[in-house]
Amino acid sequence: MVSVWYLLGAITTGAKPLNETVCRGAFLLYIFFINLASAHHLLVDPGVSAGWKMWNTSYAMYLAVLASMIHGFTVPASVEVAMREKGYVSGLFGWLTSAPWRNPGFSAFILSLVIFGFGGGITGVTLGTTQINIIAHNTLRIPGHFHVTVVGGTTLAFMGLAYYVVPLLFQREYLFKPLARLQPYLFGIGITMMAMGMSFAGSMGVARRSWDIAATGSVYGPTAHLFLAMVGIGGVLAFLGLLTFILLTVLTLLFGRSNAGQKMEDWGSPRTLVTGSSHAPSGVVPVGGGAAGLAVAREHPTQGTLVLALVFLGCFAVYYFANWKALADVWPVR
Numbered sequence: 499m500v501s502v503w504y505l506l507g508a509i510t511t512g513a514k515p516l517n518e519t520v521c522r523g524a525f526l527l528y529i530f531f532i533n534l535a536s537a538h539h540l541l542v543d544p545g546v547s548a549g550w551k552m553w554n555t556s557y558a559m560y561l562a563v564l565a566s567m568i569h570g571f572t573v574p575a576s577v578e579v580a581m582r583e584k585g586y587v588s589g590l591f592g593w594l595t596s597a598p599w600r601n602p603g604f605s606a607f608i609l610s611l612v613i614f615g616f617g618g619g620i621t622g623v624t625l626g627t628t629q630i631n632i633i634a635h636n637t638l639r640i641p642g643h644f645h646v647t648v649v650g651g652t653t654l655a656f657m658g659l660a661y662y663v664v665p666l667l668f669q670r671e672y673l674f675k676p677l678a679r680l681q682p683y684l685f686g687i688g689i690t691m692m693a694m695g696m697s698f699a700g701s702m703g704v705a706r707r708s709w710d711i712a713a714t715g716s717v718y719g720p721t722a723h724l725f726l727a728m729v730g731i732g733g734v735l736a737f738l739g740l741l742t743f744i745l746l747t748v749l750t751l752l753f754g755r756s757n758a759g760q761k762m763e764d765w766g767s768p769r770t771l772v773t774g775s776s777h778a779p780s781g782v783v784p785v786g787g788g789a790a791g792l793a794v795a796r797e798h799p800t801q802g803t804l805v806l807a808l809v810f811l812g813c814f815a816v817y818y819f820a821n822w823k824a825l826a827d828v829w830p831v832r
């Protein structure tokens with residue numbers, strides 16, 4: 499999935515890794531530590547000691563998390579640098595608002611990155627903490643976490659990749675392109691709603707893998723049912739997004755217009771607006787912020803991503819410590 503982010507960032511906006519050594523180092527961290535981190539699947543297993551669980555999930559796992567945080571910063575930052583180089587220099591987020599949002603390769607990639615990083619990262623580190631896990635084990639919070647990682651993250655990234663791989667490998671242009679442009683949003687928004695509903699309903703004690711999700715005649719209050727409704731609505735939207743993707747791709751493989759011997763049609767890439775950059779065609783002018791904006795952008799080329807990273811860290815801290823508080827509430831001190 500992370501490799502797909504780098505690829506789609508490069509194809510859709512011309513982004514290049516900010517620093518190849520750091521990015522490769524982050525992949526190395528995955529290789530060394532992601533296997534140890536799988537201990538987070540054994541957090542209530544009586545066969546392994548508490549010390550073993552804490553070492554693997556509270557120390558080794560953070561080195562795999564560090565790798566994700568490096569990629570989670572360098573990938574959008576590389577898009578920011580590429581967009582600013584093209585002349586989209588206005589303000590903190592001009593590069594983001596001018597990005598090719600109608601290109602399903604780009605929207606799927608960015609949604610995947612945000613859903614995986616924000617939703618999956620914050621819930622994952624929290625649930626992976628040995629002590630906190632005991633109040634979340636076997637509740638809907640667990641599928642709430644992995645549907646923002648493997649589904650909103652990985653599945654969506656590979657859907658975005660398909661919008662390039664299918665026309666290139668099978669030499670057929672996608673049918674119903676306006677629908678393809680909408681598809682990543684439908685799937686991404688649906689799965690985010692579903693996973694958030696699961697996470698919050700699970701926080702109120704709703705069990706996972708239960709034949710009777712509403713726990714007939716018992717414990718869950720009206721708020722839990724509200725979040726279960728969110729699971730239902732989000733699940734329907736996500737399923738429609740999934741169905742749209744499958745139908746579009748299968749119909750394209752069967753009936754799509756052949757592009758053999760030609761370049762595949764562009765889904766939409768940002769134009770280069772500045773003179774003087776390595777991509778600039780002659781005669782184009784700087785926009786939003788002009789030459790001064792361009793100079794600031796060159797000096798601080800990743801300022802927008804930095805602000806987003808700080809927002810992420812703030813949300814993470816609030817969620818993490820709220821969970822320690824919830825754990826403390828389980829043992830009232832008299």
Ligand code: HEM
Pocket residue numbers: 638641645648649653692705706707708732733734736737738740
């Ligand atoms: C439209 C898309 C999807 C919807 C609406 C959906 C919905 C659900 C629901 C309602 C559950 C059961 C929750 C529970 O009571 O424990 C579930 C479980 C699960 N889902 Fe999904 N899901 C979707 C896509 C996916 C995808 C693409 C993957 C894998 C990449 C996936 C992996 C899983 C796994 C591993 C489980 C847990 C099964 C178990 O507890 O044994 N889901 N999903």
